[in-house]
Amino acid sequence: MDSQQFREFGKAAVDYIADYFDNIKDRPVLPSVKPGYLEDLLPDEAPEHGESWQDVMQDVDQIIMPGITHWHSPNFHAYYPTAHSFPAVVGEMMSAGFGCIGLSWVASPAYTELEVVMMNWLGKLLNLPEEFLNCSEGVGGGVIQGSASEVTFIALLAAKEKMVKDLLEANSPLTEGEIKAKLVAYSSDQSNSSVEKSGLLGSMPMSLLKADKDGKLRGDTLQKAFQEDKAKGLIPCYVVANLGTTPTCAFDDLTELGEVCNKENVWLHVDAAYAGTAFICPEYQHYMKGVELAESFNFNPHKWMLVNFDCSAMWVKNAKYLVEAFNVERIYLKDKHKGLAPEYRHWQISLGRRFRALKLWFVLRIYGVEGLRKHVRDQISLAKYFEEFVVKDERFELCTSSMGLVCFRLKGDDHLTEKLLHVVSERRNIFVIAGHFNGKECIRFAICSRLTQREDVEYAWKEFLAATEQIVSSKAK
Ligand code: PLP
Incomplete structure (x- = not known):
C-alpha cells in the first residue's frame, strides 16, 4: 500500500468511525451473534494475494460490526466505563503512524519526555504529594502502564524485592529464598479480580480480608491479620487499598491502612482504577487523604x-x-544519556513501549481540565438522577450510590432481583450486570458512555419498570 492509498483508506476509516458514533444509539447495545459465528464467515486460510482496502472495509461493516458490543452506546451500563474520545483515537492513530518503540531515551526522545511531563501534569491535577512526581527533588515519579492489573503486579514484585533487601540488610537469619516463601499480601474481599491475580502471578498468597458493611477495609482488620500471620512466622509484605471498589465503588480509608503499613514497613499500593479520575475535581480529593502514606498509586x-x-x-x-x-x-x-531521563523499560514488564503519552496529551489539551471535570461531574449527576428514580419507587431498594455507579435491587428475596436482571437482559435494550451487596443480589447500573444523557437514563429506568411489570403480571397469572 502506498501513501496515496493510505490517505484514502485512512480517511474512509475515519469517516466510518464518525458515522458509527453519529448513529450508535440506533444500534442494539449487544450483538445477537452466536459463539463461532465468525469462523463460518471467514476463509480457512490467509489470502494468497493481497486484496483491496475497499473489500476489507466492506467486510468490517458486514461481518465484524455485527459482532461488536457497543460499549459507547448511551444504553451501555455494565462494568465500568471504558474511555473513548476522538482526540484519543487520533492520538492512537498518530502513535501507530510514527511506529517507534520507546525502549530508551535515544530510541525516541519525545516518547520519554512527553510521558514525564504528562505524568507531572496528571499528578498535579490529582493533587498527589510532590514526592510522587518526576519534577520533585526526590526519587519519585510517574509512568504510563498498560493496565491496572499490570500496575498491581509490578508494585507487588517491587515490594517483594524491597522487603527481601530490607530484611537481609537488617541481618535476618533467613536466606533470600526463605524470606520470599514467607511473604504475604493483603487486600479486601471487595478488590478487583486483578488484585488476587497479582498474588498468583507473583507467588505471594493474597489474603482477601473482610470489608465492613460499607465495603471498606478497616485498619483494625488489617492489623489483626498482620498479627495472626506474624504469629505463624509469615511476613506481611504488600497491601492493596481500594479507592473505588469494582462491586460498589467503596473507598478504603488510606490513613487507617497507611498507618498500619508504615508501622510494619509494608508496601501500601492504592488501586483507584476507576474512581481516580474524579480526583481531578477538588471536591473528591478528600478520598485520597492519607495517600502520602502509600508507596505507589494508580x-x-x-x-x-x-x-x-x-x-x-x-x-x-x-x-x-x-x-x-x-x-x-x-x-x-x-544509551549515553543514561541518568538524564527515566529509563522506563526498567519500570515495566516488557522492553518495548508504546507512545501512550501522545493520546493523553491530546485529550488534556483538547478537552482542557475544565472539560474533563465537566465530564466527571455530568456523569455523577446522571447517576444521581437514576438514584432518584430508585428511591422514589417503593418496590425498589437502593443499596449504594457512589460516583457514576448505582447498585439497587427489588425489595424481597434475591430471586426477584435475579428475575429482573434476566428479563432486562432478555429485552436487550440496555446492558447491565449483577452485583452483590452485603450478601444480597443487586443490579449494578453504571453511567459509562460519554454520550449518555438524561433521556437515556429515563429510558433505562423505563426498561426496569417494564421488566418489573412483566414479572408482576407473570406472577399474577
Ligand atoms: N481495579 C479496579 C478497581 C477495577 O475496577 C478494574 C477494572 O474494572 C481493575 C482494577 C482492572 O483494570 P485493568 O483492566 O486496567 O487491568
Missing part, C-alpha cells in the same frame, strides 16, 4: 478520563525500587 485514564485503552497511570515514591527489581542491561540497550 488510576486508569482509560476508564473514565476519555483516553482510549490502554493508559494506566502509576506513580511511585521511590522509583529505585522498580529499577532495582527490573533492571537487566545489555550492550545493545546502552
